[in-house]
Amino acid sequence: MFGRVGPWALILLLGIHSALTVPFQISCLQLPIVVEAGTSTVLECQLIPKLNIKEMEVRWTKGNALVHLYRFGQDENAEQDARFKDRTQLFANEFQNGNVSLKLTKVELKDEGEYKCLVDTPEREYQDAIVTLNVASLGEMPSVNLVKYLGNGIQLLCESDSWYPTPTVEWKDGEGKALAEQSQSVTDQNPKTLIMVKSYLDVTSGSGNSFSCRLGSERLNRTVSTVFSVPVEFYPRTSGWLYAFLLILFGTIALIIGLILFFRREQRRTRTLSFRPTTKVYQEAETRNTLLEMELDAKQVELDQIRHLSITAFQRMKDNAVDVTLDDDSANPNLEISSEHTMARCAQGREIPTDMSRRFVSRLSVLGKEEFTGGRHFWMVEVDKQLRWDLGVARESVDREGKPALNPENGYWTIGHDGQKYWANDTSRLEISLKGKLQMIGIYVNYDAGQVVICDAATRAHLHSFTGCFEGTICPFFNLSESGKVSIFQSTSLPKQPNSA
Known part of the structure; x- marks a missing residue:
């Protein structure tokens, strides 16, 4: 038989058979793909050499979940995981060039992880490759507020919500010098959940009057910041008169309340006497009540005086x-x-x-x-x-x-x-x-x-x-x-x- 075909024809047939059986490769992006939540992304993969994939099976999976399936020349997503429904797409116009990339829309935090691309043909062994997807969320513009007074200064609170993963936090003074935060708390640290960050900073009058709080996403390489100005009169050193005023005010109010309670107690005692009081007792009680009323009036005058602003x-x-x-x-x-x-x-x-x-x-x-x-x-x-x-x-x-x-x-x-x-x-x-x-x-x-x-x-x-x-x-x-x-x-x-x- 070979003699009838001829040696050159035999070599040609062997070459064609070899080309059909040479295994192909899938080349995917090696570095993790970073995408912001709510946007779209492409998990890039390419067949080498370039092969037309119309008659191949292309299967994208994430763990045990089916992300997208293409075979027999059409998409077959009846068994597709519900999380990816109506959010995946292959590039049909690029099939002839061996492009098996997957487009994922409306990306969620739960989409983060490793995705496997598997390509199978009747003539060749199947090949697969892994693409890693990292999802990030740039949080809200931070708000800075004064939360409490300290012994020799005040405490500022920087808050921002809707972050993922946990951002970096940096405080600076008005001259751009970095300041050390006192404490930081992060809520909703469950995986694949947006995070709220709270950062506290203690400052004194010597720290200046302008402070900035900057939060950054290392994945997205983006930051947001807010500048907060503290009036000089807010520091305890410059508003000590307010503490003295409040101390006197609350002390006087407490004294007035004490006198009122004492006066009422004396009245109840008088009413609950089991015997009929004498005229002398009545006179003594009336005198005592008069003195208490005069003292109460005097305290009211004193309260009116200390209430005055300078x-x-x-x-x-x-x-x-x-x-x-x-x-x-x-x-x-x-x-x-x-x-x-x-x-x-x-x-x-x-x-x-x-x-x-x-x-x-x-x-x-x-x-x-x-x-x-x-x-x-x-x-x-x-x-x-x-x-x-x-x-x-x-x-x-x-x-x-x-x-x-x-x-x-x-x-x-x-x-x-x-x-x-x-x-x-x-x-x-x-x-x-x-x-x-x-x-x-x-x-x-x-x-x-x-x-x-x-x-x-x-x-x-x-x-x-x-x-x-x-x-x-x-x-x-x-x-x-x-x-x-x-x-x-x-x-x-x-x-x-x-x-x-």
Whole structure:
């Protein structure tokens, strides 16, 4: 037979048979592929030599899970793992060039791991290769806040969520010098779960006033950072007077409470006597009660004196005076705004405007036109001594249709008068103890420090302070009663204060 075919034909046939049986190789990217969660990626693999894979079987797996299957000239993903449904794709237009790469869309943290690419043909032995996929998530922009006072300084907290894997954290001062964090906590450390990072830094007045917190993803080679400025007056060294004031204030309040409790105990003792008291006992009890009342009045006078802000502190607030005007578009339809936009009063029966989208509906309220997103601001308001009102600041985005409580949880930082008593509308409503009536009220906002201070502008008496963290835009806020009226002093016409300390 061979003699009839001839030697050259035999050599040609052997060459063709050898070419059909020579094993091929799969070349995949050796380094791990890094991709950000939520995006798409390609697990690159190529046949060497280039072979048309239309009649081959291409199988991608991750562990025991089927990621994608191509055979008999079509995709067969009936048994595909549910995690990869509608998220995988081969490049059909590259089959003739031996491209067996896999495209994976909407990458999740759980997609991280090793992927095996297996190619099998009827004529040749199957070949496989491994591709490693690393997934990363760049977290949110960090926020830095002052969390507490220390013996000789303050503690800052840097927080950021949605990281994977755990990022690097770096604190620096205003000159770019690296600072050592005191502690760091990471929550949700379960595998394939987004991570929240909290980092604490203790600083003193000698550390400067500007600090930056930088978080970085080593996989993505990207960083995010936030700069936080600490006012000089926030350090204990420069605000020692505040500690002394608070110590005296709370000490006096404790003494007053003790006297009140003692007075009530004496009253109960008198009522529970099992025998009829004599005239002498009555007289002694009346004298004792009179003395206690006189002592209580004296302590109230003492409390009013130590509550006063110093001339210097009050002047610092006035140095940040701004012109505040009323936003007619936000006013309740039953409020009348003056042409100068500095006075508001109730005027029942007015024609209801056609556009009610920005107006307060359930309350006789109005916002100031001025919007604050940073800095320090001070203004003064004149109110009626007898009528009800609420004053302070509010988020520009507060609910204007309902009647939520006017407290910080709902975006309000206010004090109020119910016609008899004065209240601080804090998380827990607090009564403000006063003997006289308020008429001129000063409102000071330090946006960056998350601070609102409200005082009696006529006597410099501190009424209440709110501390926290503002989010978004805040505006002056005014809430009136049915017969109430408020007037706003402009920065060029603020009343002069007494010079007494």
